[in-house]
Amino acid sequence: MAAGSARAVKRGQNGLPVEVTGFVGRRHEVAEVKRMLSMSHVVTVTGVGGVGKTRLATRVALDVRRAFPGGVWLIELATLDRPELVVQTVAETVGVSSRVSSRPTVEVLIEHLVGRSVLLVLDNCEHLLAECAVLVDTLVRALPDLRILATSRQALGIGSEQTFDLGPLPLPLPPSTGAVGSPLFAEPVDESDAVRLFAERAAAVLPGFQLTEANRETVAAICARLDGLPLAIELAAVRLRALSVEQVLERLDDCFRLLTSGSRAAQTRQRTLRASIDWSYDLCTEAERLLWQRVSVFRGGLDLEAVEEVCSGDGIAREDVLDLISGLIEKSVLIREERQRAGVRYRLLDTIRAYAAERLAESGEENALRRRHRDHFRRRAARARAELFGPDHIVTSLRLREEQPNIRAALEWSFDEPGEARVGLEMATDLLYHWRAGYQVGEGRRWFDRGLALDSEPGEVRARALAAAAWLAVIQADYEPAAAMLAESGAIAERLGLKHVLAYVTTYSAMVAMGRGEIDQALRLYQQAADDHRAARDPVGLAVVLNRLCLVYGLRGDDDRATAAGQESVALCEEHREQWHRAYAMTALGLEAWRLGDLRQATVREQEALRCLDRLDDLPGAGISLEVLAWTAVSEKQFERAARLFGVLDRVWQAVDASMSEFGCLRRYHDECEALTLEALGETAFRAAFKRGAKMSYGEAIRYALKEESPERPETAAVPGRLWPLTRRESEIAELVAQGLSNKDIAAALVISQRTAEGHIEHILDKLGFNSRTQIAAWLSGRTRDEAS
Incomplete structure (x- = not known):
C-alpha cells in the first residue's frame, strides 16, 4: 500500500482534522496529557481498542496548537502495512517530498524540522511498533524543539517516553451498589460522561432524543454493559435508528452482532466492535491469544495465582504465565489494578472478555476451563473456612469479597452441569461467613435453595448446608423456614453421628428461639x-x-454471667488472634456496659467493634453496634445525635431486610430510646435530624458514629462564606458560576485574571467530581434547599 493511499480526512489549520462531532468528557485526561507533554518530548496514549485514544490526542493537539508555531500534524498510520512507509508517511504529511533528494528520508525530515517548534501526533502505532519507536527516538534526539504525541495499544518502549493509559469513560453507579454494596447507601450520581456521550450521539441519529426519567436507567445500563467504551457506545447509539433503548439493551448479549453499523467514512476496524478487537487479537502472539481465551472464564477480575492454576498447561507453561500476562497488559488487553485489600489484580473489560469467550467456545476447551475455574474457587472457599478463626480471617475474607463475580460463576457452572450440584452445595456451605458478613445474605440463601433442590442426598453435605442456610434465614428473621431446615439437618446428623453438625443445629436453634423472644429456651x-x-x-x-x-x-x-461470657469470648479470640468474633464480643460487652450505666465504657467498646465490622462490611453486626451507640447517646441526653443515628439505622435494617436482624430480642431497647428521643426533641426537630442521618452515605455514618467527623464538618462550616470542601475563594466563585456568569465576567467581578478564574473553576470541578458548570449550579441549589429544610 502506498503512503498516499492513507485515509483522507478533512483538515483544518495546523494539519489537524476538523471535529465534526462533539467531544464529550475527558477533562481530567486532557489536562494530564497536556501536563505530561509540557514536561516530556514523547507522550504515548495507550489503551484498549475503541477507548478514544485518537480523539483524546486530537483534542490535546487542538488545545496546545498555539504553543507550536512550527506546526501541529496528525499522521495516521493505521492503514500502513509496510514498515518502510512509516518515515515516508511522516515526511509527506509535514510537507517533505522524499523524491527530491537521494539522501535517507529521515535526514531530509530532520533538516526540514530543525529549529522549529513542532508537535507530531502519530496515530495508531501498535502494528508498526518497532519502526515507530526507532523513528521517534531518532527524531527527538536530533530535534530538541520537537514534541511527539503517539497513540498505540502498546507503549513504544523508548527511554524518553511517558505513557498515559486511557481508560473507558466514567460510568454512573449501578442502582444495585452503593458506598459499601448496598442499594440503600447509593449516592445520587449525575449523568456520567458515558451517558452524556450516548445521549449526544443518539440525538444526532434520532432528532429530539433526550434523557428522561423513563429512559435514563436503561441508557446507563447500556453504557455499563459496554464498559464505557466510546466506540461501543457510539455504535449502540446508531442502532436507535431502528430500535428503542430497551431493545438495544436486550440485544447487547450479542453485542458483536448488534454493534456493526458505524460510519462508512471510518476506518474498517472502527466500523464494528468486533473489527476493533480483531485488530488487538492479531497483534498478539499465539501464546498470548491462548491465554486471552482462557482468562475469559473469569468474571470481575483475577489474580496471578488464579491464572497460573486455571490457565496453565496444554500449550502454556506455568512459568510463562507471568510474561504472557505482561504482554497482554502491554497490548491493552488486560487491565492491571492494584487493590488495597487484594493486591495486584487483572481485569478484562466485558466486551473484551465476551470476544475471547467466543474464541474459547470455538476451541472446544470451554467446559474443561470452567471446571478448572470452579475447582480453583472451591479450594479458595475451603481455605477460607479453614482460616475462619485466626489472624488471617479478615484478610482472607476481604480477598474473597473481591472474588464475588468468580464465586457466582463457579456456583452457576456447578448447578448447571449434570452431576456437579453436590460440589456446588459444599462450596456454598464453606462460604457461609462470606454470605453472612457482607451484603450477600439473600444471595447466599438463593444459592442454598438451588443446591438443596438439586441434590437431595441425605448425607453430611446436605446436613451442613441445611444448618448454614438456616442461619442466613435467621438473619433475615425468617424463623419458620429456619426451624424446618434445622429439624431436617438435625435428623440427618443424628442418623450419621455428626456431632459437630448437631452442635451448630443447637446453636442456630437457639438463635431461632431468641428471635422469637423465647429467652429461656x-x-x-x-x-x-x-x-x-x-x-x-x-x-x-x-x-x-x-x-x-x-x-x-x-x-x-x-450481669455477672453476662460479663463472664463476654470476657471468655474475648480471651478465646485473643488466644487465636481472631478479630471478627472478638468484635461481636465487644458489641455484647458494650451493650452490657450500657445496661449497667457505664456509658463511657459502652461507647469505647462499641466504637472498637464498629471499626472492625466496618472493615469487613458486616452490616448486620455494624447495625447492632450503631444501635448501642444511639442508645448511649440517648442516655447522655445527646438527642440530636441519637436521632441522626436512628435515621442511619432505618436504612441499615432496610438493607439487611430484617428489623435488627437476628437480634430482634433487643428491639424493645430501640423502641424505648427512639420514643425518648422523639419526646425530647419534638416531632419537627426529630424528623429533621432523622432525615439528615438517613441521607448520610455509609462512610459518613460510620465516621459520625465514631465521632471522627461530623457530617457538617464544623471545623470548616464555621468559616463564613465557605462551602465544604471548597476554599472561601472557590466558594465565592461557585456562587458566581451558579448565577450564570462567564469566566470573563467572574474575573472582572473579583478583579483577577481570566486565567486565574479558569484555574479556580478547574479546582472546583476536581474537588466536587463534576464535569460541567451546570453541575456546580445544581450542587449549590441542592445545598440551599437542604439548609432551608
Whole structure:
C-alpha cells in the first residue's frame, strides 16, 4: 500500500482534522496529557481498542496548537502495512517530498524540522511498533524543539517516553451498589460522561432524543454493559435508528452482532466492535491469544495465582504465565489494578472478555476451563473456612469479597452441569461467613435453595448446608423456614453421628428461639451448644455461642454471667488472634456496659467493634453496634445525635431486610430510646435530624458514629462564606458560576485574571467530581434547599 493511499480526512489549520462531532468528557485526561507533554518530548496514549485514544490526542493537539508555531500534524498510520512507509508517511504529511533528494528520508525530515517548534501526533502505532519507536527516538534526539504525541495499544518502549493509559469513560453507579454494596447507601450520581456521550450521539441519529426519567436507567445500563467504551457506545447509539433503548439493551448479549453499523467514512476496524478487537487479537502472539481465551472464564477480575492454576498447561507453561500476562497488559488487553485489600489484580473489560469467550467456545476447551475455574474457587472457599478463626480471617475474607463475580460463576457452572450440584452445595456451605458478613445474605440463601433442590442426598453435605442456610434465614428473621431446615439437618446428623453438625443445629436453634423472644429456651440451647462446641474443641462455634450468651444473660439481668461470657469470648479470640468474633464480643460487652450505666465504657467498646465490622462490611453486626451507640447517646441526653443515628439505622435494617436482624430480642431497647428521643426533641426537630442521618452515605455514618467527623464538618462550616470542601475563594466563585456568569465576567467581578478564574473553576470541578458548570449550579441549589429544610 502506498503512503498516499492513507485515509483522507478533512483538515483544518495546523494539519489537524476538523471535529465534526462533539467531544464529550475527558477533562481530567486532557489536562494530564497536556501536563505530561509540557514536561516530556514523547507522550504515548495507550489503551484498549475503541477507548478514544485518537480523539483524546486530537483534542490535546487542538488545545496546545498555539504553543507550536512550527506546526501541529496528525499522521495516521493505521492503514500502513509496510514498515518502510512509516518515515515516508511522516515526511509527506509535514510537507517533505522524499523524491527530491537521494539522501535517507529521515535526514531530509530532520533538516526540514530543525529549529522549529513542532508537535507530531502519530496515530495508531501498535502494528508498526518497532519502526515507530526507532523513528521517534531518532527524531527527538536530533530535534530538541520537537514534541511527539503517539497513540498505540502498546507503549513504544523508548527511554524518553511517558505513557498515559486511557481508560473507558466514567460510568454512573449501578442502582444495585452503593458506598459499601448496598442499594440503600447509593449516592445520587449525575449523568456520567458515558451517558452524556450516548445521549449526544443518539440525538444526532434520532432528532429530539433526550434523557428522561423513563429512559435514563436503561441508557446507563447500556453504557455499563459496554464498559464505557466510546466506540461501543457510539455504535449502540446508531442502532436507535431502528430500535428503542430497551431493545438495544436486550440485544447487547450479542453485542458483536448488534454493534456493526458505524460510519462508512471510518476506518474498517472502527466500523464494528468486533473489527476493533480483531485488530488487538492479531497483534498478539499465539501464546498470548491462548491465554486471552482462557482468562475469559473469569468474571470481575483475577489474580496471578488464579491464572497460573486455571490457565496453565496444554500449550502454556506455568512459568510463562507471568510474561504472557505482561504482554497482554502491554497490548491493552488486560487491565492491571492494584487493590488495597487484594493486591495486584487483572481485569478484562466485558466486551473484551465476551470476544475471547467466543474464541474459547470455538476451541472446544470451554467446559474443561470452567471446571478448572470452579475447582480453583472451591479450594479458595475451603481455605477460607479453614482460616475462619485466626489472624488471617479478615484478610482472607476481604480477598474473597473481591472474588464475588468468580464465586457466582463457579456456583452457576456447578448447578448447571449434570452431576456437579453436590460440589456446588459444599462450596456454598464453606462460604457461609462470606454470605453472612457482607451484603450477600439473600444471595447466599438463593444459592442454598438451588443446591438443596438439586441434590437431595441425605448425607453430611446436605446436613451442613441445611444448618448454614438456616442461619442466613435467621438473619433475615425468617424463623419458620429456619426451624424446618434445622429439624431436617438435625435428623440427618443424628442418623450419621455428626456431632459437630448437631452442635451448630443447637446453636442456630437457639438463635431461632431468641428471635422469637423465647429467652429461656434460647438460654438452655446456648448452654447446651457451648458444652458441645467445647467437647468438639471448636473455637468458632464456642465464640459464637459465648457472644450470644453474653446478650441472653444480660437480658435476664444476670450481669455477672453476662460479663463472664463476654470476657471468655474475648480471651478465646485473643488466644487465636481472631478479630471478627472478638468484635461481636465487644458489641455484647458494650451493650452490657450500657445496661449497667457505664456509658463511657459502652461507647469505647462499641466504637472498637464498629471499626472492625466496618472493615469487613458486616452490616448486620455494624447495625447492632450503631444501635448501642444511639442508645448511649440517648442516655447522655445527646438527642440530636441519637436521632441522626436512628435515621442511619432505618436504612441499615432496610438493607439487611430484617428489623435488627437476628437480634430482634433487643428491639424493645430501640423502641424505648427512639420514643425518648422523639419526646425530647419534638416531632419537627426529630424528623429533621432523622432525615439528615438517613441521607448520610455509609462512610459518613460510620465516621459520625465514631465521632471522627461530623457530617457538617464544623471545623470548616464555621468559616463564613465557605462551602465544604471548597476554599472561601472557590466558594465565592461557585456562587458566581451558579448565577450564570462567564469566566470573563467572574474575573472582572473579583478583579483577577481570566486565567486565574479558569484555574479556580478547574479546582472546583476536581474537588466536587463534576464535569460541567451546570453541575456546580445544581450542587449549590441542592445545598440551599437542604439548609432551608
